[in-house]
Amino acid sequence: MDLDRGKIIISGGKPLKGAIPVSGMKNAAVAIIFSTILTEDKCIIENLPNISDVKVSLDILSSVGVKVRQLGPNTVEIDSSVVNPGIAPYELVNKMRASYYLIGAELGRFGRAYVGLPGGCDFGIRPIDQHIKGFEALGCDVKVEGGYIEAAAQNGILRGSSVYMDVVTVGGTINVMLAAVRAEGYTEIENAAHEPHIVDTANFLNACGADIRGAGTDTIKIRGVKKLHGVTYTIIPDMIEAGTYMILAAATGGQLTVTNMIPKHVESITAKLEEMGVSIEEDGDSVTVSRRAPFLNHVNVKTLPYPGFPTDMNPQMCVLLSLARGTSHLTESVWESRFRYVEELKRMGARITVNGKTAEVEGTPSLRGARVRAVDLRAGIAMVIAGLAARGVTEIDEIHHIFRGYEDLISKLKAVGADIKVIVPKATEYEDY
Ligand code: EPZ
Numbered sequence: 010m011d012l013d014r015g016k017i018i019i020s021g022g023k024p025l026k027g028a029i030p031v032s033g034m035k036n037a038a039v040a041i042i043f044s045t046i047l048t049e050d051k052c053i054i055e056n057l058p059n060i061s062d063v064k065v066s067l068d069i070l071s072s073v074g075v076k077v078r079q080l081g082p083n084t085v086e087i088d089s090s091v092v093n094p095g096i097a098p099y100e101l102v103n104k105m106r107a108s109y110y111l112i113g114a115e116l117g118r119f120g121r122a123y124v125g126l127p128g129g130c131d132f133g134i135r136p137i138d139q140h141i142k143g144f145e146a147l148g149c150d151v152k153v154e155g156g157y158i159e160a161a162a163q164n165g166i167l168r169g170s171s172v173y174m175d176v177v178t179v180g181g182t183i184n185v186m187l188a189a190v191r192a193e194g195y196t197e198i199e200n201a202a203h204e205p206h207i208v209d210t211a212n213f214l215n216a217c218g219a220d221i222r223g224a225g226t227d228t229i230k231i232r233g234v235k236k237l238h239g240v241t242y243t244i245i246p247d248m249i250e251a252g253t254y255m256i257l258a259a260a261t262g263g264q265l266t267v268t269n270m271i272p273k274h275v276e277s278i279t280a281k282l283e284e285m286g287v288s289i290e291e292d293g294d295s296v297t298v299s300r301r302a303p304f305l306n307h308v309n310v311k312t313l314p315y316p317g318f319p320t321d322m323n324p325q326m327c328v329l330l331s332l333a334r335g336t337s338h339l340t341e342s343v344w345e346s347r348f349r350y351v352e353e354l355k356r357m358g359a360r361i362t363v364n365g366k367t368a369e370v371e372g373t374p375s376l377r378g379a380r381v382r383a384v385d386l387r388a389g390i391a392m393v394i395a396g397l398a399a400r401g402v403t404e405i406d407e408i409h410h411i412f413r414g415y416e417d418l419i420s421k422l423k424a425v426g427a428d429i430k431v432i433v434p435k436a437t438e439y440e441d442y
Pocket residue numbers: 035036039106107130134135136137138139140141176177178179180181202320321343344345386387414
């Protein structure tokens with residue numbers, strides 16, 4: 010389906026009810042896919058979400074000689090016995106941010122890397138200075154020019170070292186870990202990010218024979234090993250997808266049981282929703298979410314690195330705050346600017362004023378359907394939530410952003426009563442037009 014020209018059409022205002030399953034975590038999947046380059050053996054990765062960022066990651070691996078075999082809808086075999094570093098096509102690499110893991114993986118395996126600079130959602134500047142600081146600490150010379158990053162270890166061998174991350178960075182933490190796992194000697198990454206996908210990546214690498222301790226804490230300790238062996242590994246559930254569906258339940262005033270998820274990973278989201286008057290019942294690997302009362306209370310939210318309230322839940326939470334009674338404040342502290350979606354939400358009747366890093370949200374009893382666009386991945390899913398909660402019909406353009414991170418979105422939503430469909434204009438329409 011040509012999603013670049015597709016639209017999502019929603020007839021909203023109905024409370025959604027039923028069970029909605031969570032798929033494998035996008036941000037763990039992309040990191041682990043690139044991590045497979047660090048072993049010459051075959052790996053089997055299970056619970057991979059069938060989303061475009063995973064497909065692009067696998068295409069990048071194939072472009073450098075890795076053999077990828079689909080064993081099932083969510084299972085692939087990755088054979089990295091042969092890898093030709095430095096030849097990944099720019100237009101593929103430029104499609105998403107996570108392609109920068111190719112740098113750490115090529116360095117970790119070959120002691121050298123040559124990769125186009127990454128693309129991804131536009132939140133203002135998205136530097137990689139901390140990645141570079143880590144690579145240089147491991148004994149690499151790093152050059153960034155002409156849209157490419159080139160890194161090479163002096164005499165081809167990376168040497169363990171200590172590196173303090175000046176900024177808490179998920180990508181920087183993972184990338185330095187990838188470069189260090191087969192380095193000579195001992196590495197410490199201090200002021201590391203704690204996200205569950207960092208822990209999942211470290212668990213995958215340790216299952217392959219790496220020696221990584223402390224993932225998920227401030228300091229990650231890595232003792233370099235010569236080689237890594239293959240493994241069969243299952244990706245953890247996506248905490249942002251789970252949080253998205255929890256907010257969807259509260260926004261539509263229905264009741265959703267979000268299944269195949271890890272409640273601990275969404276504790277900060279649960280806490281905020283309960284503050285708003287939402288009931289969250291945990292039961293093993295699922296939570297059941299519904300409003301306690303007809304109204305939602307306003308709250309103040311500040312996004313923070315894990316275990317704080319996730320920045321990737323900013324747009325979704327803003328929709329819910331738009332439906333709460335009273336005025337809320339949403340502060341974005343991770344990204345330089347992540348409020349481009351606000352103009353779209355205001356077309357649906359939301360009352361939001363952005364002052365620098367804080368959005369002031371004055372709640373309104375309901376939103377109204379409108380024609381809007383997805384400005385990035387999480388902004389796009391926020392438009393879906395808004396459309397499902399709003400009265401009337403909502404039409405969303407630029408929906409390719411959304412399908413980067415939400416597997417089987419339309420079927421999962423239809424199964425809980427959503428009136429939603431994707432239409433792709435026929436070529437003839439454009440020809441007539
Ligand atoms: C990852 O991006 C996620 N992407 C993002 O999710 C997420 O928003 C982000 O982590 C924060 O949780 C993937 O995992 C593929 P960072 P990443 O490096 O690694 C600054 C989604 O919707 N920084 O943790 O790029 C940076 O500018 C996406 O799934 C530096 O200053 O984020 C930002 O302000 C969107 N120098 C902050 O750190 C660096 O070298 C956090 O960035 C690196 C980062």
